[in-house]
Structures are given as C-alpha cells and as structure tokens.
Amino acid sequence: MELHNFKKFLIEKGGLFEEDFFQIQSFIQTKKLSKSEFLLKQGDICSHFFFVEQGLLRMYALNEEGKENILQFATEGWIVSDRGSVYFQAPSTYYIDAVEDTLVVMLDEHFIDQVSKVNSSFRKQNEHLLQNHIRHLYKRISQLLGASAKNRYLNFVSMYPDIMLRVPQWMIASYLGITPESLSRVRKALAEENFKPHK
Amino acid sequence: MKTRSIEKVVKPGTPHFVGDGFRVHNFIPGTSTMQRMDPFIMLDYNSKYNFPPTDKPKGVGVHPHRGFETVTIAYKGRVEHGDSAGGGGIIGEGDVQWMTAASGVLHKEFHETEWSKTGGEFQMVQLWVNLPAKDKMSPPKYQAIANAEMAKVQLPENIGEIEVIAGEYEGNKGPASTFSPVNMFNVRLKKEAKTQLTFPAHYTTSILPVEGSVRVNEVTDVLQDHFILFANDGDTFTIEALEDTIVLVLSGEPLNEPIAAYGPFVMNTQEELVKAFQDFNTGKFGYLED
Numbered sequence: 001m002e003l004h005n006f007k008k009f010l011i012e013k014g015g016l017f018e019e020d021f022f023q024i025q026s027f028i029q030t031k032k033l034s035k036s037e038f039l040l041k042q043g044d045i046c047s048h049f050f051f052v053e054q055g056l057l058r059m060y061a062l063n064e065e066g067k068e069n070i071l072q073f074a075t076e077g078w079i080v081s082d083r084g085s086v087y088f089q090a091p092s093t094y095y096i097d098a099v100e101d102t103l104v105v106m107l108d109e110h111f112i113d114q115v116s117k118v119n120s121s122f123r124k125q126n127e128h129l130l131q132n133h134i135r136h137l138y139k140r141i142s143q144l145l146g147a148s149a150k151n152r153y154l155n156f157v158s159m160y161p162d163i164m165l166r167v168p169q170w171m172i173a174s175y176l177g178i179t180p181e182s183l184s185r186v187r188k189a190l191a192e193e194n195f196k197p198h199k
Numbered sequence: 200m201k202t203r204s205i206e207k208v209v210k211p212g213t214p215h216f217v218g219d220g221f222r223v224h225n226f227i228p229g230t231s232t233m234q235r236m237d238p239f240i241m242l243d244y245n246s247k248y249n250f251p252p253t254d255k256p257k258g259v260g261v262h263p264h265r266g267f268e269t270v271t272i273a274y275k276g277r278v279e280h281g282d283s284a285g286g287g288g289i290i291g292e293g294d295v296q297w298m299t300a301a302s303g304v305l306h307k308e309f310h311e312t313e314w315s316k317t318g319g320e321f322q323m324v325q326l327w328v329n330l331p332a333k334d335k336m337s338p339p340k341y342q343a344i345a346n347a348e349m350a351k352v353q354l355p356e357n358i359g360e361i362e363v364i365a366g367e368y369e370g371n372k373g374p375a376s377t378f379s380p381v382n383m384f385n386v387r388l389k390k391e392a393k394t395q396l397t398f399p400a401h402y403t404t405s406i407l408p409v410e411g412s413v414r415v416n417e418v419t420d421v422l423q424d425h426f427i428l429f430a431n432d433g434d435t436f437t438i439e440a441l442e443d444t445i446v447l448v449l450s451g452e453p454l455n456e457p458i459a460a461y462g463p464f465v466m467n468t469q470e471e472l473v474k475a476f477q478d479f480n481t482g483k484f485g486y487l488e489d
Binding site for chain 2: 154157158161162164165187188189190191192193194195196197198
C-alpha cells in the first residue's frame with residue numbers, strides 16, 4: 001500500500017525523514033471503509049485517531065430530536081477522532097462514519113510511542129498538532145456564535161476547497177449550523193455579487 | 200494509405216451510476232488515460248438499460264464544469280439540460296447536446312419529464328472534449344444539435360450512411376463547431392456492409408459499436424459495446440458490419456498541452472485548478488436552482 005498522503009503528513013507535519021519509514025512500517029495499521037460504514041458510535045470508547053489517506057469522514061452528534069450536527073469533516077491528510085474519549089477512556093457521545101469509500105490509517109498511543117522512538121521530534125510535533133486543533137476549535141466556536149452565514153460559508157470553503165463537490169448540501173448546512181435553505185440563499189447572493197456573465 | 204492497426208479492444212467494465220440517471224461504463228480515463236486519448240478526456244457509455252417509469256425524473260443535479268466541452272449523444276431515451284449561462288434544451292433519440300463549459304458553468308441533466316413517466320430503454324454516450332489552453336476561459340456556449348441538422352452521407356450501393364456530428368467526411372461538414380479538429384461520426388451499416396475511414400495518423404482515433412458487432416481491419420471481430428482504440432501507425436481502417444450496426448467514430452488532433460484535472464475541472468496547471476475551486480465556491484460560475 002502506497003500511503004502517499006500519510007507519508008507526506010509524517011514528513012511535513014511530523015518531522016520525520018524519508019529514511020525513518022522502513023522502521024515504522026510494521027506499526028502502521030490501516031482500515032478500509034465503505035461509504036456509510038462507522039468507525040465510532042455513541043457509547044463506544046474511542047481508541048484511535050483516524051488519519052484519512054483517501055476518502056472522506058465526518059464526525060457528528062445526534063441532538064435531542066435525533067438530528068445530526070456535524071462537528072468535523074476529514075478529507076485526505078486530515079485527522080479526526082473523539083480525543084476526549086481516547087484520553088479519558090470515556091464512552092463517546094459522537095459518531096464517525098465514512099461519507100465516501102475511505103482508507104484510514106489508525107493511530108494510537110502505541111504508534112506514537114514507536115514513532116517517537118525512531119524520531120524523537122515526533123512527540124513534540126504531535127503536540128503542535130494538538131495545539132493547532134484547539135486553535136481551530138476556538139475559531140469554530142467563535143464563528144458559530146458570532147459570524148454571519150456568508151462568513152461561515154466562505155471560511156469553510158477556504159478550508160475545504162473541494163468539499164462542495166463531495167458532500168450533499170444538507171451536510172454542509174449542518175456543519176455550518178444553518179438550514180439548507182439559508183445555505184442556498186448565501187450561495188445565490190454570492191453568485192449575484194460575483195458572477196459576471198460574458199457579454 | 201496505410202492501415203491503422205488496433206492498439207486495444209476494451210470490454211465494458213462494471214457499470215456505475217452517475218447521479219441516479221446514467222448507468223455507465225467508463226472508458227476514458229478509466230482504461231485509457233487523458234494523455235493517451237488527447238483531446239478526449241472522458242468517455243462514459245450508458246449501454247442499453249431499461250429505466251422504469253417514474254414521476255420524479257432521474258439524472259444528475261447541479262454541478263460545475265470548467266475548461267472543456269461536454270458532448271452527450273443520445274441513442275435511446277430523452278434528456279433535459281439546463282445551465283447557469285442560460286443554455287438548455289431537450290434532446291432525443293439521434294440528437295446531440297454540445298455544451299462548451301469553457302470559463303465555467305453550473306449545469307444539471309435529467310431524463311426528460313414526459314419520457315420519465317413511461318421510462319424505457321436508455322442509451323447514451325457522454326464525452327468530454329478538452330479545450331486548447333487559449334480557449335479554456337472563453338464564454339460558455341450551448342449547441343443543441345438535432346439529428347436532422349447533421350450531414351448524412353449515403354454510402355454507395357445503399358449499404359448504409361455516415362452521420363457527421365462534427366468534423367468532415369468526404370467534404371461533408373458536421374454542424375457542431377469545435378475549438379480544435381475533431382471528427383465525430385455515427386456510421387450506420389447494414390449487415391455485411393463494409394466501409395473504410397481515413398484520418399491523419401497522428402489523430403487519436405477510436406470507435407465504439409453501440410449497436411451490433413463489427414469486424415475491424417478484415418480480421419478482428421469486436422462485440423457491441425466494446426471500445427476500440429487505434430494505434431497511430433497508419434491512417435486508414437475498415438469496419439465491416441456483422442449485423443446491422445451503429446458505430447460511433449471519434450478522431451481528434453491531440454492538443455499536446457499539459458493537463459491538470461480534478462473532478463469536473465480540467466485545466467493546464469495546478470494553480471488554475473485551485474482558482475477553479477475558488478471561483479466555483481464564491482459564485483463566479485453563477486447560480487442554478489436544484
């Protein structure tokens with residue numbers, strides 16, 4: 001298996017070198033998921049971080065009426081997990097499933113330990129990723145509390161440029177915390193503002 | 200004249216659905232790359248398939264394109280098209296829809312409402328023809344080409360006819376306007392009839408018998424729905440009908456330009472692809488209701 005994206009991730013974000021790979025290869029665990037297959041369900045204890053090599057995952061919660069609220073999408077090169085459940089060994093309140101057929105690299109403490117033995121900078125880089133994730137969550141909370149629907153949408157597509165082509169509108173609306181009708185209005189208004197037909 | 204040999208014969212692979220209205224076998228780029236098939240960058244073939252009657256037309260919802268042309272050739276069934284540049288129409292059996300996405304359109308395509316109510320046999324080819332770099336950002340355009348507008352050349356001794364959609368056959372020009380030399384014909388032959396076709400050797404040339412099986416270059420028998428790619432070692436090949444046949448013939452001059460492709464955008468560089476996504480996401484392709 002090539003795992004091109006995972007390799008790129010370990011080099012660019014994990015501080016590893018090309019020559020470190022043959023030493024860590026035996027610790028790499030992967031999992032293939034079909035569309036709609038689950039990696040995590042409410043009540044499970046999450047034991048891994050999921051790196052998306054190919055495909056698309058989403059993490060969501062069900063509200064009191066059984067409606068899905070999407071917290072995160074993960075496309076190629078992204079990691080998704082219920083970090084709280086992993087760290088505290090507590091039952092998860094979230095679901096993670098595949099929006100497309102997906103190839104996942106399964107990361108756990110053991111993997112992090114082993115890679116850190118091969119290259120000591122990995123643990124520090126991993127912490128950097130965690131801090132970055134927290135920064136991203138702050139931004140997301142602040143957007144949900146205060147930003148206009150248009151602003152949320154523009155932020156979202158700049159972060160996930162190809163996602164409008166990969167997931168249905170209602171999932172995007174769910175992520176943005178707006179109704180599908182409101183998302184439609186935002187996109188229509190943007191087109192009115194930016195579309196310049198050829199004369 | 201030198202015989203153009205067969206490079207490969209590809210049998211139709213496992214079909215997949217595009218939206219819920221097109222059940223297709225992919226030949227380009229699935230079995231031959233965009234680079235090899237230049238200027239043809241995608242070919243999906245909906246072999247004959249029966250759609251049951253429905254009140255809710257099946258098809259593909261709003262999606263974007265930039266950098267190329269989409270060509271739909273209807274053999275059976277009827278489709279309805281609409282786009283954000285104001286293009287739209289209905290095509291039926293024998294017609295062709297030629298949409299130049301160029302700088303960008305949103306479009307949707309569905310089985311025609313009335314046709315959907317009765318359903319029936321559906322058979323289409325959808326092809327993407329690449330645009331030269333200089334034309335990729337030109338204005339979108341839509342050509343609905345009715346079968347009656349196509350040049351029809353009767354073959355000697357009443358053995359069949361050649362329908363010219365684009366390009367030229369013995370001085371008879373097809374109605375479609377193209378940005379680079381492209382020949383697109385439907386060759387209709389009666390059983391046991393034989394004809395020969397000549398295109399410049401360097402043109403990317405392939406055929407797809409959509410009805411009936413054929414014998415190619417006197418020796419190779421090819422079944423209906425199989426895709427035949429010719430080598431570039433000659434200019435002429437022959438088709439002999441083993442039964443009454445319709446053969447789609449494609450021959451185009453390669454553009455020989457770099458290709459950067461992602462989903463519905465086909466550009467020349469990565470930067471242009473990133474720009475295509477930004478423009479699409481920020482409404483620069485216009486708006487089209489679902």
